[in-house]
Amino acid sequence: MSEEKLLREKGLAFFGSITASFSHEINNVMAIISELAGLMEDLLRVADQGHPPQLERFRGISVRIGTQVKRGEEMIKRLNRFAHTMDEPVKTIDMTHLLVDLIALSERLRTRRRARMETRFPEETILLVSNPFRLQQAVFSCMELVLAASHDNQLLRLILEKQEGGARITVAGEDPIVKTDEAALSFLPILMEELGGKVEVISTGNGGLSLVLSIPYSMPEDSKKPIDNRRKPYVASGKSTV
Amino acid sequence: MAPLRVLLIDDEEELVVTLAERMMLRGIEVEGVTSGADAIGRVQLVKFDVVVLDMKMPGIGGLEVMKRIRREQPGIKFILMTGRGSLEEGEEGMQEGAFAYLLKPINIEDLMKKMMEAIGV
Numbered sequence: 001m002s003e004e005k006l007l008r009e010k011g012l013a014f015f016g017s018i019t020a021s022f023s024h025e026i027n028n029v030m031a032i033i034s035e036l037a038g039l040m041e042d043l044l045r046v047a048d049q050g051h052p053p054q055l056e057r058f059r060g061i062s063v064r065i066g067t068q069v070k071r072g073e074e075m076i077k078r079l080n081r082f083a084h085t086m087d088e089p090v091k092t093i094d095m096t097h098l099l100v101d102l103i104a105l106s107e108r109l110r111t112r113r114r115a116r117m118e119t120r121f122p123e124e125t126i127l128l129v130s131n132p133f134r135l136q137q138a139v140f141s142c143m144e145l146v147l148a149a150s151h152d153n154q155l156l157r158l159i160l161e162k163q164e165g166g167a168r169i170t171v172a173g174e175d176p177i178v179k180t181d182e183a184a185l186s187f188l189p190i191l192m193e194e195l196g197g198k199v200e201v202i203s204t205g206n207g208g209l210s211l212v213l214s215i216p217y218s219m220p221e222d223s224k225k226p227i228d229n230r231r232k233p234y235v236a237s238g239k240s241t242v
Numbered sequence: 243m244a245p246l247r248v249l250l251i252d253d254e255e256e257l258v259v260t261l262a263e264r265m266m267l268r269g270i271e272v273e274g275v276t277s278g279a280d281a282i283g284r285v286q287l288v289k290f291d292v293v294v295l296d297m298k299m300p301g302i303g304g305l306e307v308m309k310r311i312r313r314e315q316p317g318i319k320f321i322l323m324t325g326r327g328s329l330e331e332g333e334e335g336m337q338e339g340a341f342a343y344l345l346k347p348i349n350i351e352d353l354m355k356k357m358m359e360a361i362g363v
Contacts, residue, residue, distance in 0.1 A: 024298065027325050028254050031347035035260040038350055042267045064256065111253075111300040152301070 003190050010187055014137045015086070021108040022079050029072040036065045078104050085132040090219055093135065095126040095160055095167055102136045103158070106143055114152045120159045126167045129218040130195055138191050138199075142171035142211040145184055149209040150175040166197070166216040176207035196220040246357060247289065250274040251281045251307065252296040252323065261294075264350050270357075278302030278310075285314040292357050296323045297331040297343075304331060308338055319360035323348055 001009075040061055047053040078101050103117065110117055128135075139158075146156060150173050159170040185201070188211070192199045197215040204210045248270050252258050258274035265272045273288070275281050278301055281293070293311055297304030308320055322343035324332040332343030341360040344352060 024325050024328075027346060028257065032254060032257045032260060034347040035257060035264065035350075039260055039264050039267075042264055046267065064260075068256065108300075114301050 006187065006190060007194060010191070011133065011137060014140060015133075018082060018105050018140070019079065022075060022082075022105060025108060026072060026075050026079075029068050029075065032068050033065055033072075036061050036068070074104075082136070085136060089131050090129060091132060093128050093130055093132050095128060095169075096121045098132060098135060099139065099158065099160055099169070102139055105136075106140055109140075109143060109147065110156065113147045113154075115147055115154055115156045118155060118157045120157075122160060122162055124162065126160065126162050127217075128167060128215060130215060131219060134191060134195055135215065138188065138195065138213055139169055139171065141184060141188055141191065142169075142199075142213065145181055145188075145211060146171050146173040146209050148181050148184075149173060149177045149179065151178060154208075163214065166214065169213040169215070170210060171213075172204055172210035173208040174204065174206060177203070177209050180209065245269055245271045246291050246361060248272045248292045248294060248357065249281060249284060249288075249290040250294045251276075251278065251299070253277065253299045254296075261348075261350075265354075268350075268354060278304075278307035281307055282310050282314070285311050285318070289315065290318060291361050292319045292321060292341075294321050294323065294353065294357075296346075297335060298325060298328055305334060305338060308335065308340065312339075319357075321353065321356050321360060 040058065043054060043057060043061075081101055082105055099119075099121070103119065143156065143158075147154070154173050154175040157170065157172045157174070159168075159172075161168045161170075188199045192213060192215075195215055196219045197213060200212040200214070202210040202212060246269075248265060250258055250262055250265070250272055251274075252261075253276050255276050258276060262272045262274040273284060273290075275284060278299055281295075282302075284290075285293075293308075295304055295307060299307075302310070304322065311318060311320075320335065320340040322332050322335045322340050323346050324335075324343055325346055329345075332340075332345075335343055342356045344356065
């Protein structure tokens with residue numbers, strides 16, 4: 001399969017994975033609101049049967065509905081921002097904001113594996129001119145790879161740092177590697193090359209998997225164009241260290 | 243007749259609490275837990291008539307929870323809850339011997355009806 005086709009297919013799969021997982025979360029919020037509204041109806045029915053209305057209980061339910069509505073609104077905002085990362089192949093990105101959104105979007109991926117997350121972001125703002133969708137895809141792939149490499153319940157670390165010429169993102173697990181997804185691992189360099197960056201695979205002190213993404217301040221000119229408008233054939237530059 | 247004893251399992255705590263409150267208002271004795279592991283622990287100590295189980299949970303998945311609970315209490319009836327996007331999990335659960343599956347958001351009256359049918363009332 002050509003790299004262009006692979007990038008397109010993997011991109012679509014990533015988009016599908018995030019929207020499927022997040023729509024499941026939104027459905028859960030809707031289910032809770034539906035049950036809380038139903039509980040109010042139940043209590044009204046009890047009151048209609050001659051029992052005094054339990055006003056405090058109604059107030060409590062109203063607060064609980066408000067909490068779920070806020071939770072749902074936040075989810076929809078994040079999902080909407082994520083969908084809009086596909087609008088432009090290149091834009092100026094605040095890396096901390098992008099990663100905070102991605103961490104929220106990938107919560108289900110972590111809870112499925114009962115993973116805890118530790119993050120470290122720099123105090124200074126790191127702005128990159130890059131492809132926001134592909135960047136999120138790269139970091140998400142790293143999270144998937146690290147989580148799949150070991151057992152459940154592990155600690156996942158995500159570190160964003162400034163480095164000469166751009167930014168560095170480290171995604172690392174603390175537990176020893178049990179298995180690695182070679183197919184997914186071999187796609188990462190292709191994705192990073194598209195961003196003008198590279199990926200390094202490092203073993204942590206206790207044998208865990210650590211993936212380090214180096215991303216330049218600005219993407220290569222050719223990658224800034226939509227895939228269909230590029231010069232052909234596409235030539236890989238082999239920057240990856242994997 | 244003794245009240246129906248139900249174990250409700252869903253990783254969304256607020257859903258468990260609310261659905262349990264609604265069931266209790268209908269005379270059901272209900273215990274709620276938010277993980278498969280907790281559910282397996284409870285069935286080792288308490289006898290239930292029906293398990294209402296969310297199929298998509300972190301940690302031990304719905305099907306595995308079903309199998310392990312059945313090992314503890316072979317006669318127990320399962321009613322599964324699934325999202326619209328995971329109907330196949332409901333079907334799989336039916337093949338594993340679940341009594342019924344319902345789509346989330348569920349309708350409490352449908353759930354009550356299925357629970358009563360499950361115990362033959």
